[in-house]
Amino acid sequence: MTTLTRKEILSRLKDLAGPGGYLEDRVDVEPFEVDFRKLYKGATPLVLRPDSTERISKIMKFCFETGTAVVPAGGNTGYCGGATPDESGEQIVLSLARLNKIRSVDPMNYTLTADAGCTLVQVQEAAEQVQRLFPLSLGAEGSCHLGGNLSTNAGGTAVLRYGNTRDLVLGIEAVLPDGRIVENLKGLRKDNTGYDWKNLFIGAEGTLGIITGAVLKLFPTPRSYGTAMVALRDLDASVELLSMLRERSGDAVTTFELIPRLAMELACRHIDGVKDPLDQPYDWYALMELSCATDEVQTQELLETLLGEAFESEVIQDAALANSGAQREAMWRMRENIPEAQSHEGPSIKHDVSVQVSRMPAFIREATTLVKKLVPGCRVVSYGHLGDGNVHFNLSPSEGDRDPIFLEQAKRVNHAVHELIAQYGGSISAEHGIGRLKRDELAVYKSEAEIQLMRAIKAALDPTGIMNPGKVL
Ligand SMILES: Cc1cc2nc3c(=O)[nH]c(=O)nc-3n(C[C@H](O)[C@H](O)[C@H](O)COP(=O)(O)OP(=O)(O)OC[C@H]3O[C@@H](n4cnc5c(N)ncnc54)[C@H](O)[C@@H]3O)c2cc1C
Incomplete structure (x- = not known):
């Protein structure tokens, strides 16, 4: 253990980070103390911003010798509080922002x-x-x-x-x-x-x-894209359509995003310029995109043929094809802004879960029934990357409800949904990670042998536990 005082450690770290390599004024440090979703508010005395791998190496060697905990920070857009220091005020943040070539x-x-x-x-x-x-x-x-x-x-x-x-x-x-x-x-x-x-x-x-x-x-780089917003017959049709498109397009499907009616409505209500591309409402949509090496006309023809077949076989009820870059962008804007649109309806209880693609419709149905029993009146927005078997299964309070009690039910709802996902052989974190948010649940849903293996890896690489303590494990 070090004999240096905390002040001496901070001073040495600033030297190692080099000129312009650190932030310590409260106003500069504060953005690093809060995560993107504002779930965690930590504290740090110093944000280091080294500009080379060599400097980072020297900083880490010194941190290792002095037992100083380090929290790496990227763009701070993570959803699980992974880049946020804890409340102790002892952890140093190391931002990679200046290592940007x-x-x-x-x-x-x-x-x-x-x-x-x-x-x-x-x-x-x-x-x-x-x-x-x-x-x-x-x-x-x-x-x-x-x-x-x-x-x-x-x-x-x-x-x-x-x-x-x-x-x-x-x-x-x-x-x-x-x-x-x-x-x-x-x-x-x-x-x-x-x-x-x-x-x-x-x-x-x-x-x-x-x-x-x-x-x-x-x-x-694909030479052309074929993009469409399709109205599905029902939830099961999502998997049928995806499977057919993959098979018949030579696996040219790049994106297949599931969108429920409520998400479409919220995006139209809250996001400037977003419009429903179809004439009448439907329960379920998919935003799908092919990307091809063929020219635009051929790709468009392929898309029209495939969606025509899907219409004939009653897998879809309607479709709007993007006929220009602007229309493609508009469809994507709608999809990308669903989280933003949902945030205008009050706080949401979120899940980022995955199951086998083929089991997704059954999961969404069962999970919806489950959460509606737990939180009567809640509105379910389950949208996202159906093509990867991953949806963001999120709950909003009932229309106009701003009672903070809604969020107090998050733990109970998360637990129930994660129990269900476990029964489906799925994952409690499909793409957002564990961070601090799901650390305790990781221990529940991984086997003891897996946790032991992870701990062994952690101990081998980080024997003194200075790397992002309190996250993941
Ligand atoms: C609007 C929006 C949309 C999003 N969409 C998606 C999506 O579709 N799919 C998806 O997967 N995620 C999505 N995310 C989540 C997020 O953008 C991703 O997780 C992203 O990869 C995080 O990058 P970051 O640089 O912001 O990382 P941070 O939030 O800064 O850090 C995330 C974690 O990585 C660690 N870390 C960061 N940099 C380093 C490094 N150089 N070395 C070691 N550890 C490091 C941090 O300590 C932390 O634990 C979305 C987020 C937002 C806000």
């Missing part, structure tokens, strides 16, 4: 190497500049960081076609809790030389080390 792009190798503090949009744009696609896409892409995406193994809207963040990473550079730098940025698609250690850090939510850079997979 695109290191290299190799269009022939279909790879891009970037610092962890790049925003997701920055990465997408760097790929676009060489006519390549980095397919990770999510509502927070303008502010979330690549390091945050990796650390939460973010999902987003194109998982169906391209996989989660984990599937898009060929290698990473990371700083271990004791300051050592581990790096595999060779950009190889095949490399079976021992344990694939990068996967320990991906999805670890900053509990095993600090990701400082990554080599990402790029893809050919």
Whole structure:
């Protein structure tokens, strides 16, 4: 243990972070003390903003020697409080914001190497500049960081076609809790030389080390998109339509998002410029998108043919096809703004759950009946990435109800929904992670052997427990 005083430790950390490398004024530090959803309010004396991997290495070595706890922070858009320090006032926040360079792009190798503090949009744009696609896409892409995406193994809207963040990473550079730098940025698609250690850090939510850079997979940019908002016959039709589209399009379905009527109504009510693209209301919709290497006319024809067949076989009742970039954007705007629209209806009780795609309709029905019994009058908005077997199963209070008692029922409702998801063989956290929010539930829904394995990994990499304490485990 260190003999240095707290003041001496902070002073040394500031030196190690270098000029412009830290924030300590209350007004600058405060945004780092609150998570995006304002569920947690912590305290920190210092936010470090180093501008190189080497500086981070020196900082971590010093933190290791002095037993100083470190909370890595990306864009602070995470939903589980993972980037927020605890209330003790002892934890240091380490922001990656100044480590924000695109290191290299190799269009022939279909790879891009970037610092962890790049925003997701920055990465997408760097790929676009060489006519390549980095397919990770999510509502927070303008502010979330690549390091945050990796650390939460973010999902987003194109998982169906391209996989989660984990599937898009060929290698990473990371700083271990004791300051050592581990790096595999060779950009190889095949490399079976021992344990694939990068996967320990991906999805670890900053509990095993600090990701400082990554080599990402790029893809050919689609030449055309076919986008449609379809009115489904019923909930079961969602799975039937998805399956048929995948089979008949040569697996060109990039996105398949489920949208209930209430979500459509709320988006039209609260989001400027959002309009229902169909003439009459339906119970369930899907926003679906094909992305193809063929030209626009061919893609549009394919989409029309497939949706025509779906209409004939009564899988869908109606469809609006996007005939221009503006119409495509309008459909996406509607989908992306569902969380925002729902927030105008009072607080919501949220779940980010997954089951096998084929079991999703049954789960949604059963869960809806369950929560309506628990919270009479509540309104269920279950929307999202049906193509990945992942919905955001969220409850709003009854119309006009602003009674704070609604949120007091969250724990009970979460527990009941998670019990049900366990019966369905699903996951209590499909894409948002564990952080602090679901830490205690993780222990309930993972087997003892799995928890022991996770603890063993944590102990091996972070023996003194300085990396993001209190999160995940
Ligand atoms: C509007 C909106 C839409 C969203 N949509 C989606 C979605 O579709 N799919 C989805 O999966 N998520 C979604 N999210 C959640 C969030 O954007 C993602 O989890 C994102 O990947 C978090 O990135 P961040 O940089 O903001 O991370 P932060 O919130 O800053 O951090 C998240 C976790 O990662 C750790 N961390 C951050 N950077 C590093 C690093 N360099 N090294 C080690 N640990 C690190 C933090 O300690 C924390 O535990 C959405 C959020 C918002 C606000």
